[in-house]
Amino acid sequence: MTQFAELVVTGLVTxxxxxxxxxxxxxxxxxxxxxxxxxxxxxxxxxYLAFLLNVPFGQNxxxxxxxxxxxxxxxxxxxxFVVLRPLRGRGxxxxxxxxxxxxxxLRDVVFLVAGTQVRQYAIDQTKVFALGFLRISPGEAVAIxxxxxxxxxxxxxxxxxxxxxxxxxxxxNRDLAAISGIDVERVGVHVWLLAGALAGLGGxxxxxxxGTFDPNLGFQVLxxxxxxxxxxxxxxxxxxxxxxxxxxxxxxxxxxxxxxxxLDAQYKPVLAFCVLIVLLLVRPQGLFGRATVL
Amino acid sequence: MDVFNPxxxxxxxxxxxxxxxxxxxxxxxxxxxxxxxxxxxxxMAVAAYTMAILxxxxxxxxxxxxxxxxxxxxxxxxxxxxxxxxxRADYLAIASVAAxxxxxxxxxxxxxxxxxxxxxxxxLGPARFVSYNAGWQDLLDRLSRALSSVLGSAATPDRAMLxxxxxxxxxxxxxxxxxxxxxxxxxxRAIREDETAATAVxxxxxxxxxxxxxLGAALGGLAGLLLAWQIGVFSPNDFEPTLTFYAYxxxxxxxxxxxxxxxxxxxxxxxxxxxxxxxxxxxLSLVDSGSRAFLRxxxxxxxxxxxxxxxxxxxxxxxxxxxLEK
Numbered sequence: 245m246t247q248f249a250e251l252v253v254t255g256l257v258t259x260x261x262x263x264x265x266x267x268x269x270x271x272x273x274x275x276x277x278x279x280x281x282x283x284x285x286x287x288x289x290x291x292y293l294a295f296l297l298n299v300p301f302g303q304n305x306x307x308x309x310x311x312x313x314x315x316x317x318x319x320x321x322x323x324x325f326v327v328l329r330p331l332r333g334r335g336x337x338x339x340x341x342x343x344x345x346x347x348x349x350l351r352d353v354v355f356l357v358a359g360t361q362v363r364q365y366a367i368d369q370t371k372v373f374a375l376g377f378l379r380i381s382p383g384e385a386v387a388i389x390x391x392x393x394x395x396x397x398x399x400x401x402x403x404x405x406x407x408x409x410x411x412x413x414x415x416x417n418r419d420l421a422a423i424s425g426i427d428v429e430r431v432g433v434h435v436w437l438l439a440g441a442l443a444g445l446g447g448x449x450x451x452x453x454x455g456t457f458d459p460n461l462g463f464q465v466l467x468x469x470x471x472x473x474x475x476x477x478x479x480x481x482x483x484x485x486x487x488x489x490x491x492x493x494x495x496x497x498x499x500x501x502x503x504x505x506x507l508d509a510q511y512k513p514v515l516a517f518c519v520l521i522v523l524l525l526v527r528p529q530g531l532f533g534r535a536t537v538l
Numbered sequence: 539m540d541v542f543n544p545x546x547x548x549x550x551x552x553x554x555x556x557x558x559x560x561x562x563x564x565x566x567x568x569x570x571x572x573x574x575x576x577x578x579x580x581x582m583a584v585a586a587y588t589m590a591i592l593x594x595x596x597x598x599x600x601x602x603x604x605x606x607x608x609x610x611x612x613x614x615x616x617x618x619x620x621x622x623x624x625x626r627a628d629y630l631a632i633a634s635v636a637a638x639x640x641x642x643x644x645x646x647x648x649x650x651x652x653x654x655x656x657x658x659x660x661x662l663g664p665a666r667f668v669s670y671n672a673g674w675q676d677l678l679d680r681l682s683r684a685l686s687s688v689l690g691s692a693a694t695p696d697r698a699m700l701x702x703x704x705x706x707x708x709x710x711x712x713x714x715x716x717x718x719x720x721x722x723x724x725x726x727r728a729i730r731e732d733e734t735a736a737t738a739v740x741x742x743x744x745x746x747x748x749x750x751x752x753l754g755a756a757l758g759g760l761a762g763l764l765l766a767w768q769i770g771v772f773s774p775n776d777f778e779p780t781l782t783f784y785a786y787x788x789x790x791x792x793x794x795x796x797x798x799x800x801x802x803x804x805x806x807x808x809x810x811x812x813x814x815x816x817x818x819x820x821x822l823s824l825v826d827s828g829s830r831a832f833l834r835x836x837x838x839x840x841x842x843x844x845x846x847x848x849x850x851x852x853x854x855x856x857x858x859x860x861x862l863e864k
Contacts, residue, residue, distance in 0.1 A: 279628045279631060279632065281576070281631075281635065327843060327847065330847065331846065331847060334846075336574075336626070336627055336628045336631075337568075337572065337574045337627055337628075337631075338846060340574050340576070340628065340631050341574070341786060341790075341842060341846060342842070342843055342846045342847075344576060344783060344786075344839075344842070345783070345838075345839040345840070345841075345842030345843040345846070346839065346843060347839065348780065348783060348835055348836065348838055348839025348842070349836055349839035349840055349843065350839075351835075352832040352833070352835045352836035352839065353836060355832040356829055356832045356833065356836070360828070463779075464639070466635065466639075467632070467635050467636035467639050467640075470632040470635065470636065471632075471636065473632075474629070474632060478628075510647045513639070513640065513643055514640065514643070514644065516636075517636050517637070517640045520632070520633060520636055521617065521618075521621055521633065522621075524621035524622050524625065524629055524633060525620070525621040528621075528625050528629060
């Protein structure tokens, strides 16, 4: 039972990272019509920016995370204005190639600047927190409160604020939103800001949870982010929030002993891949999407 | 190694031939049928691993194992294609990225089957080094002996490999030239341009797309086999996801839709790639070889973005037949 509860907690933490990155990627997909293959690299960039502030500059992790969030949002905006906006209307295939090229550039810049060695933040990774019968690693102890505050906040932002509402409207039907007087151009900028900021937070959380990381950090979870996006339904922000948590918990629970003796932990990503393939086969519109022509 | 070493040029040319086969697979999928496949490297890896495992563990003769390797690549194509060809193009892109990662992940982690991070030398465990390559070397030796009656001392196994790779690449280029001009190729191009119109004239769009995907998968598998035979030992790191983007760069060099530009692109790319790997004269000597690998990948990404931004038809392409505007 303890193992079950611990797996749920670990799964929720992984799931929170996927949800944060997934919401951004899904909204960008829906609003800008861009499958952003560089989204994983935004996470990597954030993790290294936080590392730069945290270790060489000696800031605490909270300040470093704030810096990483701001920096990644700026990066996303910068890429939007310099590369992606001038290429608007080129279609999904062309945009996939461009973002894949951007991903290569970003990843290798991080490799060149930061080197191949494994990094970790200045936090004590060996400490164990006891929460009732649960034992929680410091990474999770940081990530859980952040996730419980931020995920509802994102949901609220999308549900209640004018910006959130117009984002969902544009993602749902761009033309209809435009003739209702929504400034589609401005929403496009806002969505990159939001996606960049969430990817920034997700990247630092991922690095904290993993304990140590190298420049492949974000690329390794890219396909999990995309699985989240498809699971939630492309362009569906709430869908991505839920799908991230579901995917994270499902991957960790599969290793539970009570589940047919438990899957070997090394097969967790394989499980996600199977989820993706089955999903494409039977329910490509995602868990919550409507069956339209895809 | 310096520029005047013939071994260097033989190596460049062999790799160029392998890149031709690799890029040709993407050409069929992407340029003809409009299927964005970002996990082409998975087909290479699956074929190479299947071949090596069958030769080493099941003591199968090389040609049979090679055929099974190609079958495995096509099977992976089915796994990817059957769920996703009915859907919008981006779903295949996502599934193929996932497949590329997955194959490499499994190759690294299923060490009882694949030798783990050690790769092919660890197939029977770290203590027993067994090569899958003996049959291939044997073939090249016999070929070079046969050639020595014509070429004299210039016939070496390396040059026999060069001959094999380029004959294969040339034959495949010719076959696909014919295929592209055949009714089958025209249907694929019609689907690429307008799926609805192709459906309206009674073409089974999903079936044609799947055929293109599987043909490309088989070519990817063949490129994987050739690469495995060429390098002799391989590990999961020889099938990095970035290999796929080398192939895209080779394609975009010819504007994505010029079949005859593939060998040109492959030769230029192979020269640049191999040159920056092994040559050490002045501007290259400023950067150590570790950083050069990352600089090279950075340049691949940069060139992709740059071409897409300012010259989407590539260096040799034709702006009027441009599949990237959709």
